[in-house]
Amino acid sequence: MTQSHATTTVAQLIAEGLAPPEAQAALEQVAETFRIRLTPQMRAVAGAEGIARQFVPGAEELVVRPEELADPIGDHAFSPAPGLTHRYPDRVILAATQTCEVYCRFCFRRETVGSDGALPEADLAQALDHVARHPEIWEVILTGGDPLSLSPRRIAALLARIAAIPHVQVVRFHTRVPVVAPERITPALIEALEVRPAVYVVVHCNHPDELTEAAGDALRRLSRAGVPLLAQTVLLRGVNDRAEVLEALFRGLIARRVKPYYLHHCDLAKGTGHFRTTLAEGQALMAALRGRLSGICLPTYVLDLPGGAGKVPVGPNYLAPGDAAGEHLVTDWQGGVHRYRDPG
Ligand code: SF4
Incomplete structure (x- = not known):
């Protein structure tokens, strides 16, 4: 029977057979810095290596390499207000919350995600004021944290405030929710997304085993409501660094009406070196997929330059x-x- 509660402690991981008892001391040390959380949905498939490695902490996270950074893609270097990043002229990233349904062991924002609750009202007001004062901002990207971990009421209120800024034409949600907590894709949430400006949902999904029946149903509810769906994937050693795994993932997404958009090279976040491939390995994987997969299945392989200079397609x-x-x-x-x- 599937348990209904999330797994959030090392003791639970050990009791549920997801971590060995002898790893307890090291994992408690990891948990002091980087929060743990697996939803029941992901715990149910955590027997698969490609899932466990994404969500179950490992002692390797205690190893910080010299090139690794607290803010690997320079979010803070381009922040005109708390919770807001304005890197490119026509778009901003708004961290509406720092809470996630799962805490991914490779997350590039692992130094900031994990606190409870939404962006404080004073910070949100300052961020939206910046957007209102910059008519060149065409798109607001809601991230965090996971913006779909907010209640439908909060999401509707936030979208109404963004909709009141006439030059914002698109709102993009970056989220793990449809896959890791599909029960949150409720009629109330879908109703909240049916607004002007146009809402796009970018689903973060890294392994075909994440595409459970319940995840497929949640994605279908969104696509039936007319919400355009894209996917982003992080290239992760030991999770999806084989052509056949990426092929199954990208085919699975397209079959569920989700367009693979970006394959991200793993960022230089602290304690994530065991996940990182080389760029040459990433290029070889993309080359292996070309021709083997329909063009609509292929994302763009990108590197987010350390320091904040932005994303660059890196081939092959x-x-x-x-x-x-x-x-x-x-x-x-x-x-x-x-x-x-x-x-x-
Ligand atoms: S859901 Fe996204 S923001 Fe949250 S821990 Fe995972 S990768 Fe990071």
Whole structure:
């Protein structure tokens, strides 16, 4: 029988057979800095290595490598108000809450997520005032934490305040909720999302075993309501760093009407080195998937530059300079090389 409560302590992890008793001391040390939480939905499939590794803490998290950072993508360097990041001219990131339904062991915001509750009203007012005073802001990206961990009432109130800013045309939610806590996708929540500006939902999903029947039902409820669905995935060693795993994941998402959008290279968050592949490994995986998967299944592989300079597509590259002016050498999906000359 599925238990209804979340797993939040090392003692529970051991009692539920998700961690060995001899690891208790090290895991208690990890838990002092990085919070633990698995929903019943994810605990039910945590027997799979690709799930357990994402949510069950490990002693490797105590190892901080010299290149790892507290704020790996520079959220704070571009923050004009608490909870707000304004890195690109036309969009802002608003951390509406620091609470999540699960705490992912590789999270790039692991230094900030985990406190309870929504952004305080004074901070939220300051953030929305910044958005209102900048007419170039076209899109508000709600993240955190997980914005769909807020109640439908709070979400509706927040969307109403954003809707009152006429130049904001799109609100994007970045969330794990439809997959890790699908029971939260209720009629009340869906009603809250049916507003102007247009709401997009970007589902964070890393392994095909996350796509349970209940997750599929939750995604169907959202797509039936007309909410466009995208997915972002983090490339993680030991979770999804094999072409067949990524293939099953991307096919599974597309079959559930969710478009894979970004495959993120794992950021330089503290204590996450055991998850990080090399860029060359990521490029080789993307190259292996090209041709094997329909183009609609393929996300863009991106690196978020440390320090806050933004996301950059990192390949693989299929073009090289040819011998003559205007000539290119183009590699096809099977490795064949072809000459292409620009007209004129
Ligand atoms: S749900 Fe998102 S924000 Fe929360 S811990 Fe996981 S990756 Fe981080």
